[in-house]
Amino acid sequence: MMKTVDRCGARIPALGYGTYGMGRADMMRMLPAALKVGFRHVDTAQVYRNEAEVGECIEASGLARAEVFITTKVWVANYPDRQFAASVDESLKKLRTDYIDLLLLHWPNDTVPLSEQIGALNAVARAGKVRHIGVSNFNRALMAQATTLSDLPLVVNQFEYHPYLDQTLMLDAARDAGLAVMAYCGMAVGRVLSDPVLAAIAAAQGRSIAQVVLRWLIQQDGVVALSRTTHKARLAENLAVFDFELGAPEMAAIHALAQPGSRIVSPPGLAPVWDDAPA
Numbered sequence: 001m002m003k004t005v006d007r008c009g010a011r012i013p014a015l016g017y018g019t020y021g022m023g024r025a026d027m028m029r030m031l032p033a034a035l036k037v038g039f040r041h042v043d044t045a046q047v048y049r050n051e052a053e054v055g056e057c058i059e060a061s062g063l064a065r066a067e068v069f070i071t072t073k074v075w076v077a078n079y080p081d082r083q084f085a086a087s088v089d090e091s092l093k094k095l096r097t098d099y100i101d102l103l104l105l106h107w108p109n110d111t112v113p114l115s116e117q118i119g120a121l122n123a124v125a126r127a128g129k130v131r132h133i134g135v136s137n138f139n140r141a142l143m144a145q146a147t148t149l150s151d152l153p154l155v156v157n158q159f160e161y162h163p164y165l166d167q168t169l170m171l172d173a174a175r176d177a178g179l180a181v182m183a184y185c186g187m188a189v190g191r192v193l194s195d196p197v198l199a200a201i202a203a204a205q206g207r208s209i210a211q212v213v214l215r216w217l218i219q220q221d222g223v224v225a226l227s228r229t230t231h232k233a234r235l236a237e238n239l240a241v242f243d244f245e246l247g248a249p250e251m252a253a254i255h256a257l258a259q260p261g262s263r264i265v266s267p268p269g270l271a272p273v274w275d276d277a278p279a
């Protein structure tokens with residue numbers, strides 16, 4: 001049974017299907033299977049260029065719109081006021097829906113005043129085009145500024161989080177500000193899969209390493225995990241993380257895998273100064 005992370009009226013399925021880097025062929029092969037197996041949350045973005053496939057697959061799935069939670073993200077080039085709403089209209093059209101469940105600012109962009117970005121995010125929510133709003137890749141200072149500037153609650157900050165990256169500072173700040181965390185790159189681009197500590201926990205639990213890592217993420221208060229796979233057989237595997245529990249020593253052992261310098265995604269020109277835990 002899929003659990004939800006609830007924030008300010010948003011009920012976010014704790015596991016989402018990630019679609020970064022997936023072109024039409026992969027999307028049309030994988031997303032129908034993901035929905036069939038039970039994924040009820042899809043994470044996309046304007047810049048992924050696959051919102052149209054998300055819309056097409058959800059429509060063809062026969063699921064009611066309300067049964068699927070759609071997260072998408074506005075690309076940084078669309079932050080100026082005159083483009084923002086038009087880009088969201090374009091997303092709605094591609095997604096074949098009249099509302100987006102959760103709309104995020106994809107990365108910080110200091111060429112547009114943050115007040116303008118947050119104002120535009122609030123405006124599309126007020127217009128009924130978006131149910132909930134949030135940010136992605138915002139550091140603590142930006143998250144605090146954004147929260148202050150926003151009339152409507154920000155419900156999510158989506159950022160990189162996996163066993164090798166200590167995100168204690170960000171997790172605490174997000175919790176204090178009332179935001180849920182949406183974790184991306186949980187598999188640390190495959191690094192976790194050959195980890196001996198994770199392998200031992202997986203063996204003890206009779207689970208795969210991927211399942212243990214996804215479970216570790218969603219077992220933390222207020223954390224939603226995103227999971228991407230291009231293998232159909234792995235969909236059911238990755239979804240089967242709601243019927244077992246990691247013990248406190250196992251959770252702690254996974255937290256202890258964090259090492260400085262483990263950040264994977266940090267594009268120059270987009271990434272803020274990260275709030276990494278001190279070395």
Ligand SMILES: NC(=O)c1ccc[n+]([C@@H]2O[C@H](COP(=O)([O-])OP(=O)(O)OC[C@H]3O[C@@H](n4cnc5c(N)ncnc54)[C@H](OP(=O)(O)O)[C@@H]3O)[C@@H](O)[C@H]2O)c1
Nearest residue numbers: 018019020043136184185186187210226227228229230234
């Ligand atoms: N906001 C942002 O800036 C941002 C940045 C990055 C990502 N994201 C979002 O977060 C999502 C998740 O991050 P991610 O794409 O890096 O995905 P991920 O789920 O952390 O890792 C995907 C990798 O793990 C492998 N994998 C998945 N399940 C597996 C399993 N059961 N056994 C073995 N290998 C497995 C996949 O290989 P196979 O395909 O071969 O199974 C793939 O190479 C993205 O798709 C995107 O939606 C957002």
